[in-house]
Amino acid sequence: MKATSEPIFTSGFPLGSSAGLVTAFEWLGQPYRLTRVDMLGEMRTEAYKRLNGRVETPVLITDEGRVLTETIAIALWLEGRDTERRISFEPGTPQADRMHQYLAFLNTGFTGAFYPMWVALEAADATEGEKETLRKFGRSFVALRHEQLEAMIGDSDYLLGNEPTLADAVFAGVARWADFHQAIEPRDYPRIRALRQRIEADPAFRFALAVEDGKPGGGNGAMKGLVPLEDVLRNASRALAA
Ligand SMILES: N[C@@H](CCC(=O)N[C@@H](CS)C(=O)NCC(=O)O)C(=O)O
Structure with a gap:
C-alpha cells in the first residue's frame, strides 16, 4: 500500500476492542489517523477481506503502508515507536x-x-x-x-x-x-x-468511544483525521494489485 503520512488505525464499532488501542494511540501522542469500521456491515465485504482475511478489527496501516493485523502485533508496533516510554517500558526489562x-x-x-x-x-x-x-x-x-x-x-x-x-x-x-x-x-x-x-x-478513552459513536471530539490533537474506510480499502487493493 502507498506510504501515508500517518498510520491509519481502525475504530471498530459497535463495542470494538480497538477502542483500547485507540486509547493507546492517544496516550502515545504521535500523529495518527482513524478509519471507522462498521463490524456488522462493511467489515463483512469482500473488499474488507483483502485487508484482513479473518474479517476482524483491529487493523493498522503503518506509516509505510503495510497492513498489520492482530492486537498484540499492533501493540508491539506501538511499543517500538514509544521511544519516550510513555506507554511501555524498555524492552528486556x-x-x-x-x-x-x-x-x-x-x-x-x-x-x-x-x-x-x-x-x-x-x-x-x-x-x-x-x-x-x-x-x-x-x-x-x-x-x-x-x-x-x-x-x-x-x-x-x-x-x-x-x-497507564x-x-x-x-x-x-x-x-x-x-x-x-x-x-x-x-x-x-x-x-x-x-x-x-x-x-x-480518561479523556483518551472517552475520545475512543466518541469516535466509535461517530462523534469524534475532545482528543488531544494526535488524531489527524478520519479516513473513510472505502478510501483505505481502495488504496489497499491498488497496492495489492501493484
Ligand atoms: N485475534 C484478534 C481478535 C480480534 C477480535 O476479536 N476482533 C473482533 C472485534 S473486537 C472482531 O472483529 N470480531 C469479528 C466479528 O465481530 O464478526 C486480535 O487480537 O486482534
Whole structure:
C-alpha cells in the first residue's frame, strides 16, 4: 500500500476492542489517523477481506503502508515507536516482560472468555437451548478470568504502576463487554472495577468511544483525521494489485 503520512488505525464499532488501542494511540501522542469500521456491515465485504482475511478489527496501516493485523502485533508496533516510554517500558526489562505477560493474558484468556457470549448473540441458526448453554459457559469463563485478573492486580493505580500503559489500554477495550453481556457482578472484583473507572474517565478513552459513536471530539490533537474506510480499502487493493 502507498506510504501515508500517518498510520491509519481502525475504530471498530459497535463495542470494538480497538477502542483500547485507540486509547493507546492517544496516550502515545504521535500523529495518527482513524478509519471507522462498521463490524456488522462493511467489515463483512469482500473488499474488507483483502485487508484482513479473518474479517476482524483491529487493523493498522503503518506509516509505510503495510497492513498489520492482530492486537498484540499492533501493540508491539506501538511499543517500538514509544521511544519516550510513555506507554511501555524498555524492552528486556522486567517491567516490559510483565507488560507483555499482561497483554498476552488479556488478549487470550480474558478476551476469549467472552466469545461464547458473542456467539450466543450472533449465531442465527442456534436454538434457544444452545444459546443458553453458550451464555452459561461464557459467564463462568468471564468470571474465572476476572478472578484471575483481580488476583494479578496490585495496589497501584494501573496494571503496571501509577501510569497507564499498553496493557491498560488493551484491558479497557475489552473489559466493558462484561457490562454489555451482564456477565459478572462488577462489585465482586473491586480492583478491576476501580481500574475500569479510572481508565473510563480518561479523556483518551472517552475520545475512543466518541469516535466509535461517530462523534469524534475532545482528543488531544494526535488524531489527524478520519479516513473513510472505502478510501483505505481502495488504496489497499491498488497496492495489492501493484
Ligand atoms: N485475534 C484478534 C481478535 C480480534 C477480535 O476479536 N476482533 C473482533 C472485534 S473486537 C472482531 O472483529 N470480531 C469479528 C466479528 O465481530 O464478526 C486480535 O487480537 O486482534
